[in-house]
Amino acid sequence: MNKVRYVAPLLSLAVLFPTATNVLAEPSKNIPVEKVEFIGMATPDTDDERSKMYSEASVKVTYKNGTQETLPLEYKSLFTPSDVINGKIAGATYDVYGKMITKADGTPYISSAPDSNTLLKVHGKLYMVNHFESLPKSEHGNMSETMMLNTVEQNKETGELTVTDMTPIDFSADGGIWVPCAGTLSPWNTHLGSEEYEPDARAHEANPEKSDVTAFARNYYQDPNKIGNPYQYGYVPEVSIDEKGQATAVKHYSMGRLSIENVKVAPDNRTVYFGDDGGYTMAFMYVADQAKDLSAGTLYAAKWIQTGEENGGSAKLEWIKLGHTTDAEIKVLAQNTKFSDIFDTTTDAEYAEANGFIRTKAAGRDEWLKVKPGMEKAAAFLESRRYGALQGATAEFNKMETVELNKADNKIYMTMSTISGGMTANPNDPTDDIRLPKINAGGIYEMNLAENQKDRDGNKINSKYVADEMTGLLFGxxxxxxxxxxxxxxxxxxxxxxxxxxxxxxxxxxxxxDSGNHVNNFGWAYNIDTKKLSRILSAADGGEVTGIQAIDNLNGFTYLMAASQNPGNVGYISGLPSLGNNGKDFKDNK
Incomplete structure (x- = not known):
């Protein structure tokens, strides 16, 4: 997500699609649903419509007894940042001591950039973890961001959700949370978040006093002399909630350090795929040692071997093993390592070629690098993209965003917000693996998952869910x-x-x-069988649609959650039919 535009804090945190159980005709109440078809809405054509978040879409429901009905989707307000809920201010930011950070006049800084929303059920109670991605730097420099735990109540008759409390999640053991972007619900009922746009450790070391990570640290620690540490940020945070509603957060250092948009876990509860946002990024896969435990594992990076350029392009994927480690091992390295401890650098191409340096362009930085002896593990997990490029992985993806899983079809979906930059043919790139026609409007790819796969060195990958090819699915x-x-x-x-x-x-x-190519950003429903694309949501002019989560069944109700940044409104859309069987599909920690 590349836009951070400050506006008054009128934002959407959650778009929820509760069931239409309370509005269905009497004969349909307890009849199982066979399928749903979304009927799209028109684009906004009045100033009022362009300035708000709303839905005028509908859904045609076909029941298993053959009957059908069409139900309207309606947006309803829930809450806005800066609202006070149980004495807490939505969108506020907090320091290392859990104290709200305020301006000189005593008023709080309010984020206008909510993102991920993850609804969880723990011991029969509902909670929502949501991210506030950023605050405007023009006011304060680089301010610490916030991840919040919200207490949620569900009306058992209508499915309506209400936020009754909110508490900042404590990341003081890991230096705070850095640019929390998208997130997901893990198969074991925890929240897996993100730290996007990891700070450049090389630039920080060259001028630590003026770096963004130092500004961040000084705001977070409320210490004007603090010097930040870039290797504390750029990891997958995991939040678990106990029976008392207390949140515990950890960062998974063993999963590598990159610009994490989100992660998605395969059905084995071990294999994880990443969205690595930004320019000249990389496709990563992590295979944990044990199911439901991301504290130790093996990190891989992909090489794109292009097979076609039509429909967004296609490729075979070859996986390169970067290394194996534990969270504990890399956390120690992160606390005690500088960029110059890991790499030798030069700007002299002739000298570089004669002395074993390799030219890379990871994250758009054109560099000659060489790993210092004995620093391979630090390079693999603290500088995963740079090290991956040195090992031959493809660092040419552009605006790689979210990844998502289709379990039934054994596929991973991956968004590329803009197909440009490193993804187009460029003979000046170090490798130029990806050579595709430019599509500013971007698109979505699908990756097939296969078992019995080997890495580049011929060693078996210990997973049945290895992506072996990547093809285009849907494009602007x-x-x-x-x-x-x-x-x-x-x-x-x-x-x-x-x-x-x-x-x-x-x-x-x-x-x-998240587009500057549409005047209003939209939310869409795309049926992967019929290939029908339906516009179901419109955000206010300039507002980015974020933070969506699909819940097929929660206590007999169906939800699609979302968020909007700059501006928006917290709320939900009512209308979807019940798809579940008394809540058995939604996990609960008991």
Whole structure:
């Protein structure tokens, strides 16, 4: 997510699709659903519609007895940041002591950038973990961000959700939370978050006093002399909630350090795929040693071996093992290592070629690098993208966003918000593995998962869910000239997809836009069987749709959660039918 624009804090934190049980005709109440079909809404065409988050879409429900009905989807307000809930201010930021950070006049800093929303059920109670991705640097420099635990109540008759309390989640053991972006619910009922745009340790070491990570640390620790440590940030945070509703957070240092948009866990509860956001990024896979435990494992990076350029391109994927480690081992390294401890560098190409240096362009940094003897593990897990590039992995993906799983079809979906930069042919790139036609509006890829796969060195990968090929699925369409409303991409197709989530029961991929190519960003429903794309949500002008989560069944109700940044409104859309069987599909820690 590349836009941070400050506006008054009127934002959407959650778009929820509760069931239509309370609005269905009497004969349909207890009849199982066979399928759903989304009927899209028109684009906003009045100033009022352009300035708000709303839905005028509907859903046609086919029941297993053959009957059908069409149900309207309606957006309803829930809450906005800066609202006070049980004495807590939504969107506020906190220091290392858990104290709200305030301006000189005593008023709080309020984030206008909520992102991930993960609803969890723990011992029969509901909680929601949500991220506040950023605050405007113009006011304060680089401020610490916040991840919140919200207490949620569900109306047992209607499915309506209400937030009754919120508490900041404590990351003081790991230096705070850095740019928390998207997130997901793990198969074992914890929240897996993200730390996007990891700080550049080389730039920090060159001028630590002026680096963003030092500004962050001084705000977080409330210490004007504090010098930040970039190797504390860029990991997968995991939040678990106990029977008392207390949240515990850890960072998984063994999963590597990169610009994490989100992660997704395969059905074995061990294999994890990443979204690595930004320019010249990399596809990573992590295989944990044990199921439901991400504290130790093996990290791999992919090499794209292109097989075609049509429909967004296609490739075989070759996996390169970067290393194996534990959280504890890398956390110690993170606390005691500098960039210059890991790499030798030079700017002299002739000298570099004669002395074993390799040219890389990871994260867009054109560098000649060489790993110092004995520092391979530090390089692999503290500088995963740089090290991956040195090992031959492809560091040319552009705006790689969310990854999502389709269990029934054994596929991983991956968004590429913009297919440009390193993904287009460029003979000046160090490797130029990816050579595709430019699509500013971006698209979504699918990766097939296979077993009995080997890494580049011929060693078996200990997973049955290894992505072996990647092909285009769904793409936007750039316009040669803007349309009459100012859209630069086809308004009836996706533009710059960001967050995606998949509903197994609806066979539907939900897509959230973060686009400057559509005047209003939209939320979409894409049926992977019929290939029908339906616009189901419109955000306010300039507002990014974020933080979606699909829940097929929670106590007999179905939800799709989302968020909107700059601006928006906290709320939900009512209308979807019940898809479950008394809540058995939604996990509960008991």
């Amino acid at each position: 369409e750039d316009l040669a000239v803007k349309d009459a409303d100012g859209n630069k991409a086809h308004v009836d197709k996706i533009a710059n997809p960001d967050n995606i989530v998949y509903s197994e029961k609806m066979r539907t991929l939900f897509i959230a836009e």
